[in-house]
Every structure is written in structure tokens, then in C-alpha cells.
Amino acid sequence: MSTAELPRMMDLGETDLGVMRLSGGARVTDPAIAASYAVDASLGSTAPDHFTVVRARDVGDVVEVLREAHARGIPVVPQGARTSLAGGATAREGSIVLNVEGLDTVAEVDELEGYAVAGPGVVNQDLKRAAASVGLFYPPDPASSATCTIGGNVATNAGGLCCVKYGVTADYVKSLEIVLPGGEVVRTGHRTGKGVAGLDLTGLFVGSEGTLGLVTSVVVRLVPAPDPSLVALATFASLDAAAAGVVALRRDRHRPALLEFLDRATIVAVQAVADYGFPQACAAALIVSSDRPEHTRDDVQRYAGLLGEAGAVDVAVADDQQEADALMAGRRAVNNALEAKGGRFVEDVCVPLGRLADLIRAGEEISSRRGVEMTMSGHGGDGNLHPCVFFDRADPESRLRAEAAFADLVDVALAMGGTITGEHGVGSLKREFLVQELGPAEIARQRAVKAVFDPRGIMNPGVVY
Ligand SMILES: Cc1cc2nc3c(=O)[nH]c(=O)nc-3n(C[C@H](O)[C@H](O)[C@H](O)COP(=O)(O)OP(=O)(O)OC[C@H]3O[C@@H](n4cnc5c(N)ncnc54)[C@H](O)[C@@H]3O)c2cc1C
Structure with a gap:
């Protein structure tokens, strides 16, 4: 059902919440449709008994809901x-789920200044298309690019496949419009090429996971379009050699546009979905690409040489765009392929690059000690892997072992000077680990900052803190 088909609820009257009366917003009244908005892509996400879903059609709806809720x-x-893998967008008991997918207009693309103005519901891929229509490029590229929204990307400071060269969402957000609890509309940042007036509140809101306010418009920086990527696939006989390959490429003067790591179990899972051309007789593979204007072929040949020196047994360079697209499609199929294997916890740890091989070895040790299956894949070029720990959904004891392995990985990453989340966010699934990473005093300071914007604590309670 489209937003336009939903009735405008001028006065919702008595709701599931008993006393709530909202004068704006399209409340979803069909229980089956509402239930689909109660969950996100995270493990164990389930709808609570009582919640209300409102699909905003404009900023006015957001203002009214936040005024009333406050x-x-x-x-x-x-x-x-709802592609959150951290449980950030799941309905909570007694909550209003305020969905802004309907605010999906790219209002402006300024080719001279190099920015675009997008509603929070604009899908990442559509923003890229809008930028490309004037010869510019919006780099942030989560693997969920075809579905996730720019509002969600801002709220989670999303990363993705091309961060190794281009950085993360925060590196592209120039300015935000935000509705605060109580309904005040505030604007942060600037559209000009430079601007240093006042505190960087844009930076504060990026990555705040919906805990401070609701983003209703985003001004993103665009960069000159690169060349179509040339892609290569390198295979390795050992995980260590693949990790050495990552380090070798990170030292290159011309950083790859993408440097992804897949272990054998991940490759087997992907090939089980369809033939993406990944050889299965190896311990690990790296996918690497260059998009440097007029130098993609030189770069990829040089990367192939470096990977050979690091121990690659084979490096296959895609001959044409079709082969390159097939390899990239295989990479984008990883999440679905691993999901099809059964119950799993998806990790998102990020460690210093020099410790990547140690992280991979630690994963192998944890997996054998805890008696769980673990796959290793992700954004190797950033030191940001997504180890998956599998369990049998019908066996509670196997789930406990997987949970313990998940926690072990967090310990390992922190001990290496890494972090509990490179890009998926803390959500509701990693709250306890946040205390481990930041400590109680820092958590208290962050809560105090949150209270400045959200004094009643209504914004996404149970997420992050
Ligand atoms: C297959 C798959 C692959 C993925 N790959 C990547 C990847 O490569 N890199 C990566 O970083 N993530 C990845 N993710 C995670 C996810 O796609 C990102 O976190 C994404 O940014 C979430 O966007 P969304 O629109 O789905 O937001 P949601 O899931 O709906 O919400 C995510 C969080 O943002 C908040 N939020 C959403 N919109 C707003 C708003 N307008 N204002 C304030 N807060 C808001 C929510 O409250 C929640 O806390 C992947 C997920 C899947 C399922």
C-alpha cells in the first residue's frame, strides 16, 4: 500500500495506547501491515503487543507526532x-513507530556547488542515480543500497563497500533538518563549500541512531564521478595470506575503491545461491576494484602484482563490465546467502588493519573452542569484518554457545584497540557492549548530551543506551 492510499488521520482518537490522540500523520490501521513495520532485519526482531505505526507524508506530520509524543x-x-541489523528500528511496547519512507524526494541537485538535498526516505541507490544524472557521485555504498534510506544511513553513519577509498556517510553530510521532540524544527551545518560557525551539531546527529531527533532533510556532498570500476578477484590458500594482501593494498598510493574479504565458507554459501564465478577451492578471496579515472586497468594490474607477492594463488581480472558486475553481484549476495544457512549472529567489529590476521585467527580459535560454525567476510580494507556465528534455531543450547562466541569476538576486538561496531550501529543488540567499550563515565556524558535534545527520553528508548 502506498502512503497516498493510507487515510489521513485528522484525529486518531482512542488507540491501542489508550490515551493517545494524534491530529496528524497516516496511522496504519491494518494490523497485518502494522506488524510488518514493527520489525527490522536484526536477529530476534519481533512485534510487541501494543504499538502504533504512523507513516509520515510530510514534515508537518513528523512535527505533530513529535509534539504530541513529547x-x-x-x-x-x-x-x-528497516534494514537495521542492530535492532535499531524495532517497535517497542507502547511506542509510536514513525516511518519516513514516504518523504522520498530529491528536492535539489546543485551541480556547481556539488550537493544534493534529499528527504530521509530517499533510497541510497536513488540518490546515487540523481547525482549521476548531473555527472556527480554520492559514494556511501552500504550492501543494502537498493533498499536502505538516506535517513537511516545518516542515523547509523552507514559505511559499506567503498569506504576504503571514500569514507563513510559522515564524510558526505553537510547539513541536516531535524525535528526534535516537542516539534521544533532545527537546521544544522551549511551548504557552502566551507563553514565553521558554531559547534558541529551535524556531526552529533550523524550516527545518533534516532535517539536525539528525527532527520527530515539531508544535504549531502557530491564528488566528481569516477570511471566504471574494474574488478579483480584474488584467491588465497590461507586466511593469513589474504589478510597480508589487504595490508599490501592499503599501502598502495592509489587506494582501491573496494577491498572485500570472503572466507571459504562464505564463498561456498554464495555459490550455493547462484554461480557468481567464485572459485570454491581456496581458503579466502579478496575482491578489489579501481575506479580512478583513466587508470583502472593500470591500478588493477598493479593490485594483482601486489596480491601475488602477498601470497595469492590466482588473481582473475574481470575482462568486461558483465564479469565485473557478476563478481559484485556475488559480493552483494553474501548477506542473503549466509541468512539462508540458518540462525546467526552478525558481528560488525572493526580492528586496526595490522591486527586483521589476528582477528581472523581469533575467530577460528573461538569457533573451535565454543563448538560453533563461524564465517568471516566483510570490508577487509577497513579492518571491518562481519563474522557470522551460526546456531540451530531449535536448540537453545547452541544459541547460548553462539552468543558466547559473539561476546568473545567483541572482547578480542576491544583488546586489539578496535570497536564493537564499524557501521551497523549499537542498536538494541549491542548496548551492553557499548558500556564495555566506552565505560560508565562516558555513557553518562553521552546521556547528558541526549537530554539536551530529548529531555523526556522519548526518542528510541532502548537503543544505544
Ligand atoms: C543485506 C544488508 C546489508 C547491509 N550492509 C550494510 C553495509 O554494507 N554497511 C552498513 O553500514 N550497513 C549495512 N546494513 C545495515 C543497514 O542497511 C544500515 O544500517 C542502514 O543505514 C539502515 O537504513 P534504513 O533506512 O533501513 O534504516 P532503519 O533500519 O529503518 O533504521 C536504522 C536506524 O536509524 C534510525 N533512523 C532511520 N531513519 C531515521 C530518520 N529519518 N531520523 C532519525 N533516525 C532514523 C532508526 O531509528 C534506527 O535506529 C545492511 C543491512 C542489510 C539487511
Whole structure:
């Protein structure tokens, strides 16, 4: 059902929440449709008994909902496309899920200044297309690019496949429009090429996971378009050699546009979905690409040489765009392929590059000690892997072992000077680990900052803190 088909609820009257009366917003009244908005892509995400879903059609709806919710102390869950893997967009008991996918207009693309103005519901891939239409490029490229929204990307400071060269969402957000609890509309940042007036509140909101306010418009920086990527696939006989390959490429003067790591179990899972051309008789593979204008072929040949020196047994360079697209499609199929294997926890640890091989070895040790299956894949070029720990959904004991392995990986990453989350966010699944990473004093300071914007604590309670 499209947003336009939903009735405008001028006065919702008595709701599931008993006392709530909202004068704006398209409340979803069909229980089956509402239930689909209660969950995100995270493990164990389930709908609570009582919640209300509102699909905003304009900023006015957002203002009204946040004014009313603030006045009544009703929790609000800001929501985009629900691809959160951290449990950040799941309805909570007694909450209003405020979905902004309908605010999906690219209002402006300024080719001279190099920016675009997008509603929070604009899908990442569509923003890229809008930029490309004037010869520019919006780099942030989560593997969920075809579905996730720019509002969700801002709220999670999303990363993705090309961060190794281009950085993360925060590196492209120039300015935000945000509705605060109570309904005040605030604007942060600037559209000009430079601007240093005042504190960087844009930076504060990026990555705040819907805990401070709701993003209703985003001004993103665009860069000159690169060349179409040339892609190569290198295979290795050992995980260590593949990790050495990552380090070798990170030292190159011309950084790859993408440097992804897949272990054998991941490759086997992907090939089980379809033939993406990944050889299965190896311990690990790296996918690497260059998009440097007029130098893609030189770069990829040089990368192939470096990977050979690091121990690659084979490096296959895609001959044409079709082969390159097939390899990239294989990389984008990883999440679905691993999901098809069964119950799993998806890790998102990020470690210093020099410790990548140690992280991979630690994963192998944890997996054998805990008696769980673990796959290793992800954004190797950033030191950001997504180890998956599998369990049998019908066996509670196997789930406990997987949980313990998940926690072990966090310990290992922190001990290496890494972090509990490179890009998926803390959400509701990693709250306890955040205390481990930041410590109670820092958590208290962050809570105090949150209270400045959200004094009643209605924004996404249970997420991050
Ligand atoms: C197959 C798959 C692959 C993925 N690959 C990557 C990857 O490569 N890199 C990566 O970083 N992530 C990845 N993710 C995770 C996810 O796609 C990102 O976190 C994404 O940014 C979430 O966008 P969304 O629109 O789905 O937001 P949602 O899941 O709806 O929400 C995510 C968080 O943002 C908040 N939020 C959403 N919209 C707003 C708003 N307008 N204002 C304030 N807060 C808001 C929510 O409250 C929630 O806390 C992947 C997920 C899947 C399922």
C-alpha cells in the first residue's frame, strides 16, 4: 500500500495506547501491515503487543507526532527501510513507530556547488542515480543500497563497500533538518563549500541512531564521478595470506575503491545461491576494484602484482563490465546467502588493519573452542569484518554457545584497540557492549548530551543506551 492510499488521520482518537490522540500523520490501521513495520532485519526482531505505526507524508506530520509524543511521554521509534541489523528500528511496547519512507524526494541537485538535498526516505541507490544524472557521485555504498534510506544511513553513519577509498556517510553530510521532540524544527551545518560557525551539531546527529531527533532533510556532498570500476578477484590458500594482501593494498598510493574479504565458507554459501564465478577451492578471496579515472586497468594490474607477492594463488581480472558486475553481484549476495544457512549472529567489529590476521585467527580459535560454525567476510580494507556465528534455531543450547562466541569476538576486538561496531550501529543488540567499550563515565556524558535534545527520553528508548 502506498502512503497516498493510507487515510489521513485528522484525529486518531482512542488507540491501542489508550490515551493517545494524534491530529496528524497516516496511522496504519491494518494490523497485518502494522506488524510488518514493527520489525527490522536484526536477529530476534519481533512485534510487541501494543504499538502504533504512523507513516509520515510530510514534515508537518513528523512535527505533530513529535509534539504530541513529547507532551504525553510516548516513546517514538524513527524508522526508514528497516534494514537495521542492530535492532535499531524495532517497535517497542507502547511506542509510536514513525516511518519516513514516504518523504522520498530529491528536492535539489546543485551541480556547481556539488550537493544534493534529499528527504530521509530517499533510497541510497536513488540518490546515487540523481547525482549521476548531473555527472556527480554520492559514494556511501552500504550492501543494502537498493533498499536502505538516506535517513537511516545518516542515523547509523552507514559505511559499506567503498569506504576504503571514500569514507563513510559522515564524510558526505553537510547539513541536516531535524525535528526534535516537542516539534521544533532545527537546521544544522551549511551548504557552502566551507563553514565553521558554531559547534558541529551535524556531526552529533550523524550516527545518533534516532535517539536525539528525527532527520527530515539531508544535504549531502557530491564528488566528481569516477570511471566504471574494474574488478579483480584474488584467491588465497590461507586466511593469513589474504589478510597480508589487504595490508599490501592499503599501502598502495592509489587506494582501491573496494577491498572485500570472503572466507571459504562464505564463498561456498554464495555459490550455493547462484554461480557468481567464485572459485570454491581456496581458503579466502579478496575482491578489489579501481575506479580512478583513466587508470583502472593500470591500478588493477598493479593490485594483482601486489596480491601475488602477498601470497595469492590466482588473481582473475574481470575482462568486461558483465564479469565485473557478476563478481559484485556475488559480493552483494553474501548477506542473503549466509541468512539462508540458518540462525546467526552478525558481528560488525572493526580492528586496526595490522591486527586483521589476528582477528581472523581469533575467530577460528573461538569457533573451535565454543563448538560453533563461524564465517568471516566483510570490508577487509577497513579492518571491518562481519563474522557470522551460526546456531540451530531449535536448540537453545547452541544459541547460548553462539552468543558466547559473539561476546568473545567483541572482547578480542576491544583488546586489539578496535570497536564493537564499524557501521551497523549499537542498536538494541549491542548496548551492553557499548558500556564495555566506552565505560560508565562516558555513557553518562553521552546521556547528558541526549537530554539536551530529548529531555523526556522519548526518542528510541532502548537503543544505544
Ligand atoms: C543485506 C544488508 C546489508 C547491509 N550492509 C550494510 C553495509 O554494507 N554497511 C552498513 O553500514 N550497513 C549495512 N546494513 C545495515 C543497514 O542497511 C544500515 O544500517 C542502514 O543505514 C539502515 O537504513 P534504513 O533506512 O533501513 O534504516 P532503519 O533500519 O529503518 O533504521 C536504522 C536506524 O536509524 C534510525 N533512523 C532511520 N531513519 C531515521 C530518520 N529519518 N531520523 C532519525 N533516525 C532514523 C532508526 O531509528 C534506527 O535506529 C545492511 C543491512 C542489510 C539487511
